[in-house]
Amino acid sequence: MTARALLVHLLAASSLAACGGGDESLDQTGASPALPAIDETLVPPMKIARPQGWNGELPTVPKGFTITPVATDLKIPRQILLLPNGDVLVAEGSGGHAPKLRPKDVIAGYIKSLGKSSVQGGDRITLLRDANGDGKPELRTTFIEDLDAPYGLALVNGSLYVANQGALLRFPYSDGQTRITAPGEEITKLPSKINHHWTKALAASPDGSKLYVGIGSNSNVGERGLSLEEDRAVIWEVDPSTKSSRIYVSGIRNPTALAFEPGSNMLWAVVNERDELGAELVPDYLTSVREGAFYGWPYSYWGQNPDPRVHPQRPELVKSAVAPDYGLGSHVAPLGLSFADGNGFAGFAEGAFIGEHGSWNRQNLAGYKVSFVPFANGRPAGKPRDFVTGFIEDGRARGRPVGVTFDAARGALWIADDLSNTVWRVTGPRPLASPVGPTADRN
Numbered sequence: 001m002t003a004r005a006l007l008v009h010l011l012a013a014s015s016l017a018a019c020g021g022g023d024e025s026l027d028q029t030g031a032s033p034a035l036p037a038i039d040e041t042l043v044p045p046m047k048i049a050r051p052q053g054w055n056g057e058l059p060t061v062p063k064g065f066t067i068t069p070v071a072t073d074l075k076i077p078r079q080i081l082l083l084p085n086g087d088v089l090v091a092e093g094s095g096g097h098a099p100k101l102r103p104k105d106v107i108a109g110y111i112k113s114l115g116k117s118s119v120q121g122g123d124r125i126t127l128l129r130d131a132n133g134d135g136k137p138e139l140r141t142t143f144i145e146d147l148d149a150p151y152g153l154a155l156v157n158g159s160l161y162v163a164n165q166g167a168l169l170r171f172p173y174s175d176g177q178t179r180i181t182a183p184g185e186e187i188t189k190l191p192s193k194i195n196h197h198w199t200k201a202l203a204a205s206p207d208g209s210k211l212y213v214g215i216g217s218n219s220n221v222g223e224r225g226l227s228l229e230e231d232r233a234v235i236w237e238v239d240p241s242t243k244s245s246r247i248y249v250s251g252i253r254n255p256t257a258l259a260f261e262p263g264s265n266m267l268w269a270v271v272n273e274r275d276e277l278g279a280e281l282v283p284d285y286l287t288s289v290r291e292g293a294f295y296g297w298p299y300s301y302w303g304q305n306p307d308p309r310v311h312p313q314r315p316e317l318v319k320s321a322v323a324p325d326y327g328l329g330s331h332v333a334p335l336g337l338s339f340a341d342g343n344g345f346a347g348f349a350e351g352a353f354i355g356e357h358g359s360w361n362r363q364n365l366a367g368y369k370v371s372f373v374p375f376a377n378g379r380p381a382g383k384p385r386d387f388v389t390g391f392i393e394d395g396r397a398r399g400r401p402v403g404v405t406f407d408a409a410r411g412a413l414w415i416a417d418d419l420s421n422t423v424w425r426v427t428g429p430r431p432l433a434s435p436v437g438p439t440a441d442r443n
Contacts, residue, residue, distance in 0.1 A: 028283045029384050033327030035302060039278030040309075044361045048115035049368065049397035051419055059399065060390035062347065065428035067388065068135040070414075075122025077416040077423055078199070079257070079336070079403035081153035085175050088128040088137075088405075088414060090423055094121030095149025095165035095198035098218070112360050115397060117419050123147045125162065127178055128423065133410050135425050144171065144180050152202025152258075154211060161240070163200035163213060166192035168238060187211075187243050191231045194218045197272075199335075203258035206265045211238040212248065212289075214255030214269060221274050221298040221309050233297045235269065235289060249289055251321065253297040257337035257355075257403065258289070264378030270334035270354055271324070274301060276309075279362035280330050286337070286352060286373060286380070287324035296321035326380045331359035332367035336404035336416070339375075343408050346429040348387060351375040353413055355401035358391070368392045370401050370415060388415065388426060 026034040061067045071077075074092055081089040100106050124147055129139035144150075144162070152163035160173040162184060169184030190200050190213060197216025204211055217233040218224055235255055237248040254272040261268055267289040273282040274297070282301040294317065296303060298310045303323030306313070328334055336355025344350060351374040356367035370388035374381050391399045399417040406413050415424040 028329045029327050033283045036280050044276045045363050046361050047363050048360045052396040054398045059388050067426045069422050070425045071423040074421040076418050078151050080405040080414045090126045091150040092122035093149040096195045098194045098196040151199045154202050154204040156204045156208040163202040165198045188245050197254045201258045216254035249293045251295040251297045256335045259337045262341035270337045283327035283330050285324035286326040293322045294320050333357040335402045338404045338406045340406045346431050348372050349431040353404045355404045357400050
């Protein structure tokens with residue numbers, strides 16, 4: 001069968017699977033999301049929102065809020081770091097080099113490519129300086145170039161850490177600096193063979209003594225062979241002073257963003273769960289990261305629900321799997337996480353802002369927005385709420401949110417959009433007696 005004939009055959013199979021649109025009556029958010037029966041098909045139902053551009057329009061924000069594009073024509077912006085002087089760093093890039101294994105991988109890759117920007121990743125970090133806070137940067141410059149799919153960023157004790165797809169690097173940083181030309185010092189190599197999930201999320205502990213790196217799996221559910229999953233689907237703890245690392249948690253399929261909840265100093269992650277079990281399986285999630293915990297991948301999902309596709313089975317591991325804290329919905333693809341600790345916006349004062357990149361393997365599109373999960377006493381305390389929407393119009397995508405970063409000092413939320421290649425800035429009313437302090441020096 002020729003490649004073209006194979007593609008036509010698989011597209012036809014995908015259309016036959018289109019009944020997997022997703023049951024919108026199911027509540028798959030919160031601590032106990034609905035988990036329907038497994039619904040495997042030859043080819044999973046797929047639908048991608050094709051790009052159409054903003055054409056002068058803006059995303060939708062709540063009444064009383066304002067959203068502004070502060071940088072456009074970027075090269076695949078992913079994650080954002082706020083510096084102590086108010087400057088903003090934007091990591092731009094696209095990585096991964098996993099070969100296709102199965103015919104369904106070919107069709108999935110083709111479908112997903114339809115919803116991506118045609119721009120090539122910049123392999124750089126861009127600096128934006130908006131000294132007066134009006135949302136119009138006076139300076140935009142390439143801060144570091146010649147990187148390799150940079151993603152996670154953290155600033156600790158005068159050092160900037162950059163998680164490339166294959167290594168964690170350290171650069172010296174001085175407040176107000178507008179360019180770094182010195183080569184990065186390698187703290188540790190990061191798993192990058194095959195790199196099915198290439199993004200390397202990064203967060204620094206509140207005291208700056210440890211770094212945490214999210215490392216995604218090399219497959220959906222181990223179909224490349226479990227031997228290739230060594231040091232994958234984990235979060236590493238790295239000691240930058242000794243350059244040593246250890247597995248902090250495991251079985252966490254693709255932890256795409258990490259952040260410390262400021263009230264409890266607890267590490268949290270957003271995670272992209274597995275595919276091909278149906279439009280409503282498995283819910284992506286937000287969870288606290290508990291040292292030594294096993295989150296089930298690939299043997300089980302949402303705690304101890306076995307995945308029958310994985311061989312050999314490991315029932316003893318399934319029995320040890322812990323359930324995540326909070327479901328976000330199936331296939332919403334969360335890629336961004338940032339906390340506000342009572343000093344957010346009026347109506348969105350305390351909780352987690354989450355960038356939801358959006359689905360590709362269900363007929364009813366999910367995600368494509370920035371959501372907000374309210375917190376109280378360091379824990380989720382209510383249903384998620386839409387915060388920024390409008391990225392979808394008539395089934396077409398105008399943008400896809402990735403990283404989000406809350407700016408406590410100026411009362412703003414920064415959003416990286418890797419489809420329209422834009423950084424957005426949201427401002428709005430603050431809560432009464434809002435505590436506005438200095439900008440934190442770590443993500």
